Amino acid sequence: MDEDCAEFAVDAASTLGASFADARFERQERTDIVLKNGGLDAVSTIVSEGIGIRVITSRGIGFSSTNDLSKVSVRRTVKEAFRQAESCRRKTPPRLSDEKRATATWEVPQKENLSDIDVQEKVARLIEEDETISSSGDIPARMLIFADRQLEKVTVTSEGTRITGILPVLLCSYFLTVKCGNQVEQSVRRFGYTGGWEGFSQFDIAEDGLHEVEILQRLMKEGKKSPRGTMDLVVGPDVIGIICHESCGHPMEADRILGREASQAGASFMNQQLLGTRVGSDEVTVAEDPTIEHSFGYYAYDDEGVKSRRRFLYKDGIINQFLHNRESAARMGTTSNGAARSSGYNREAIVRMANTYLLPGEYSQEELIEGINHGIYMKSYTEWNIDDKRYNQRYIGREAYCIEHGEITHMVKRPTLEITTPGFWKAVDARGNDLVFRAGNCGKGDPIQEMDVLYGGPTTRLRGVFMR
Amino acid sequence: MTDHTRCAVKKALEHGATDVIAKEITRRNQQVRFSNNEIDIAKTWYETVLKIFLVHEKRVVLTEISNFDTLDETLSRALRLARISRENPEYRGIAEGPFEYPETKSDSRLKKITDHTDYIMAAINKAIEQAETTFGTLQIINETMALSTSRNVEVHDEKASIELSIRAFSQKEASGHSVTCSSTLKGFNPEKAGEEAGEYARLARNPEQGKEGTYDVVFSPLFVGSILNYSTDMISAFSVLAGRSMYGGKIGEKVASEAVTVVDTPAGFNRVMVDDEGVPTRDTILIDKGELRTYLHNTSTARAMNTETTANAGLVKPEPLNIWMHPGGYSSEALFQSVENGLYLTNTWYTRFQNMQTGDFSTIPRDAILVIKKGEIAGSIKNIRVSDNMLQLYLNMEAVGKEQKVVHWWAEVQFPCFASHVLVRNVHITRSTESTSPSQ
Known part of the structure; x- marks a missing residue:
């Protein structure tokens, strides 16, 4: 790995007069496979590498990157980052939080190394999964997308931090269009893992897809209109997971709160004065934890060289802790909690989530449902969205059922929950003892940086919410 | 201009490809992001990448390189992959050249911009006549492109653009957003974008x-x-x-x-x-x-x-x-x-x-x-x-x-x-x- 290149860049920046500089070298080997309607649309293999340099001066922050790693090119890139920093002409000089200097090497272990598995085998396994799913019903259109990446990264700072990391990643997703008579329903599902090829078997794509086809067919045959009105609601791990991500994780990103993302990925209804105030019931504790081994959002050190750790964003219903990188932490007078992530060497490291989830409780799913007289069980969702301040959200059920007198009675079509963030979290009344995660793809930054994340939680019960 | 792409196509055909597209893009792009009426960060990206689309008997493989010295090795690996891959039943080929192209040029003034602060301040100052705070991005794109295919195509092109996106707030829940986007400096109007964002923010007060x-x-x-x-x-x-x-x-x-x-x-x-x-x-x-x-x-x-x-x-x-x-x-x-x-x-x-x-x-x-x-x-x-x-x-x-x-x-x-x-x-x-x- 080219640690020398990163060292050279940081030294060059310091020589120019930077008050701080860091350099991130990355090398990536990537394979992508796309199956469309059973045919192999394309296979892609790419090896790429490059370096990104951040320079801080009293006048601003500059960033520059190149995929030409010759000394001449890296020196030019450092000079450009310095020039850009000086061009900012800030009235208030930029600062980063004070952090411990770190030296470490980390690597996610692989039982079956991704490089040892022939692409032919990867294609064959995908086709096998696809054929199993397609044999289960009338599926006029489908896509199955696979990617694996072997990422090597080196982070060097002018303060003496040296971090080397190796991160192998597997991800897969499918998109199905299922037909029944003249009706169609669609489903998209995503799977992610950090580690070797052994992760692919854990995805259980065919089993998951078969379940989805069966559910969508049942929905089209048997689904009834969903009742409207105020009622109790049970949401499955998929639903609570996306809500943890969208209406807890995102509003708790400190850079949004400071306005750093306001014109693109949006702002937040949060502010520093709200720390310590109530946002949900006592049942609500949302953790954000990049240290879960082999999780899709795993990292040992963030992209500023800060050690990763578990954070509690909401704790017992109280707004507890924002997510920070060194820039946002300095602006709020605190320290980073290791949330700086970048999608590549050519992107700045901004505040990102990793694995976000509601802590589980003690109830079985049956116990959660038997406590409901009239309500809905929304196990998974289709359309969803949330406003840019992360306050108004909507989730529409895909697999969903009516609950009457403590029992599931029949499937319902597209129950809709359209609710505010505090409205949702304050209605949480009980949590299941299950904890399930789903892989996600989070977009933020400009240019947009797509980030591997996981979100999840237990089956969760809410009291008295309006459904339509 | 098309030396690399022509060479990539020739070598891919020698390796056994039946259809080839090679596209080389060289970029020097800049971006400035600002919030709360001040610049947060200014960036420059340098990148040259050669993207290759190749087909061997309806088996489609994509790859890319940034170091031209690795071309032979990359093509060899890609063709090996194509041979062991499976047919794309929907693949029907690429276009048969040659074609005639008009002569075009991008705005050379966009290549020379190094100090962008004045553009941003012009937008901010106009917006805060009616609003309090502003947030946004200025982006300048300068790219050249060379393209060769195995079907008698050789062409190069260049592209440049400038755009500014500005969001202005007059209150916490009262904002306006506007953009100015152009492929020429003449068509770029940051003041107007700032004014529109500010006006929307003013109209949105007390929602x-x-x-x-x-x-x-x-x-x-x-x-x-x-x-x-x-x-x-x-x-x-x-x-x-x-x-x-x-x-x-x-x-x-x-x-x-x-x-x-x-x-x-x-x-x-x-x-x-x-x-x-x-x-x-x-x-x-x-x-x-x-x-x-x-x-x-x-x-x-x-x-x-x-x-x-x-x-x-x-x-x-x-x-x-x-x-x-x-x-x-x-x-x-x-x-x-x-x-x-x-x-x-x-x-x-x-x-x-x-x-x-x-x-x-x-x-x-x-x-x-x-x-x-x-x-x-x-x-x-x-x-x-x-x-x-x-x-x-x-x-x-x-x-x-x-x-x-x-x-x-x-x-x-x-x-x-x-x-x-x-x-x-x-x-x-x-x-x-x-x-x-x-x-x-």
């Missing part, structure tokens, strides 16, 4: 909670651009074949009102002379007075559907170039005058579909959401959602404004658009609740 219902709505060009992006991407033949489209099987059918004509054009912010197969780009009418005329095609999808390529080939799938909604005959004032009780929506984000074949969707207006009463702006509201059907929304487009604007913004308007104000009747609006009924 009240919005109410559910069915409204006549005037959509701004930025909002229309977002809608055009999501819907035009569904006109790509790739989307149709993948089931990700509400336009499948609808060629020749009415998919919008007669007021709507949508054209894909190479002339605009994303000025592109050729597609990724080397076919000279051209105007393609997609929706003609409400009738769907064609999908966006590359050679392969066109042959599969017994038609001609529309010169929209990307290396992976057909994509729009610049989306142009033809202007109508109405001034913006005339559109507002046609609304007795309605809304003016100036921006949106998070457009999501329940089902991409039926078109059921919702999207969340952001920034100024203004109330129209008897043709005049009469206050602002907040916290609403457009919850409707996309095909129905197009059918309900009653009138299109005559003043056009180029819009391109972040992930919401990825394909640049020429868009006007559009009046849409009977738009369904919903809102979030604290817990009980939305009417309470």
Whole structure:
């Protein structure tokens, strides 16, 4: 790995007069496979590498990157980052939080190394999964997308931090269009893992897809209109997971709160004065934890060289802790909690989530449902969205059922929950003892940086919410 | 200019490829991001990348390199992969050249910009005449492209553009957003964008909670651009074949009102002379007075559907170039005058579909959401959602404004658009609740 290149860049920046500089070298080997309607649309293999340099001066922050790693090119890139920093002409000089200097090497272990598995085998396994799913019903259109990446990264700072990391990643997703008579329903599902090829078997794509086809067919045959009105609601791990991500994780990103993302990925209804105030019931504790081994959002050190750790964003219903990188932490007078992530060497490291989830409780799913007289069980969702301040959200059920007198009675079509963030979290009344995660793809930054994340939680019960 | 790409094609054919496209892009792009009226960071990206699309007996492989010394090794690996891969049953080949191309040049002044602070401050200063704080991005693109194919294509092109996106706040929940996007410095107007963002922010002050219902709505060009992006991407033949489209099987059918004509054009912010197969780009009418005329095609999808390529080939799938909604005959004032009780929506984000074949969707207006009463702006509201059907929304487009604007913004308007104000009747609006009924 080219640690020398990163060292050279940081030294060059310091020589120019930077008050701080860091350099991130990355090398990536990537394979992508796309199956469309059973045919192999394309296979892609790419090896790429490059370096990104951040320079801080009293006048601003500059960033520059190149995929030409010759000394001449890296020196030019450092000079450009310095020039850009000086061009900012800030009235208030930029600062980063004070952090411990770190030296470490980390690597996610692989039982079956991704490089040892022939692409032919990867294609064959995908086709096998696809054929199993397609044999289960009338599926006029489908896509199955696979990617694996072997990422090597080196982070060097002018303060003496040296971090080397190796991160192998597997991800897969499918998109199905299922037909029944003249009706169609669609489903998209995503799977992610950090580690070797052994992760692919854990995805259980065919089993998951078969379940989805069966559910969508049942929905089209048997689904009834969903009742409207105020009622109790049970949401499955998929639903609570996306809500943890969208209406807890995102509003708790400190850079949004400071306005750093306001014109693109949006702002937040949060502010520093709200720390310590109530946002949900006592049942609500949302953790954000990049240290879960082999999780899709795993990292040992963030992209500023800060050690990763578990954070509690909401704790017992109280707004507890924002997510920070060194820039946002300095602006709020605190320290980073290791949330700086970048999608590549050519992107700045901004505040990102990793694995976000509601802590589980003690109830079985049956116990959660038997406590409901009239309500809905929304196990998974289709359309969803949330406003840019992360306050108004909507989730529409895909697999969903009516609950009457403590029992599931029949499937319902597209129950809709359209609710505010505090409205949702304050209605949480009980949590299941299950904890399930789903892989996600989070977009933020400009240019947009797509980030591997996981979100999840237990089956969760809410009291008295309006459904339509 | 085409030395690398020509060499890549020659070597790939020697290795046994049957179709090859090699495309080299060299970029020096800059971006400045600002918030709270100050610059946060200024960036420059240098990149040269050679992308290679190669086919061996209907087996498609994509690869890329940044170090030309690795070409032989990369091609050898890619062809080995192609040989052990499987046929793409939908693959039908690439375009047969040679073609003739017009002589084009990008604006050389955009290559020389190194100090961007004045542009940003011009926008900020104009916005804060009516607002308090501003947030945004300035981006300058300078790219050269060389393309060679195994079907007698050799061409090079260059592209430059400048754009500024600014969001202004007059209060915590009162904001306005505007953009200025141009392929020439002459067409770039940061002051005007700042002024518009500031004006929207002023008009949005003291918003009240919005109410559910069915409204006549005037959509701004930025909002229309977002809608055009999501819907035009569904006109790509790739989307149709993948089931990700509400336009499948609808060629020749009415998919919008007669007021709507949508054209894909190479002339605009994303000025592109050729597609990724080397076919000279051209105007393609997609929706003609409400009738769907064609999908966006590359050679392969066109042959599969017994038609001609529309010169929209990307290396992976057909994509729009610049989306142009033809202007109508109405001034913006005339559109507002046609609304007795309605809304003016100036921006949106998070457009999501329940089902991409039926078109059921919702999207969340952001920034100024203004109330129209008897043709005049009469206050602002907040916290609403457009919850409707996309095909129905197009059918309900009653009138299109005559003043056009180029819009391109972040992930919401990825394909640049020429868009006007559009009046849409009977738009369904919903809102979030604290817990009980939305009417309470």
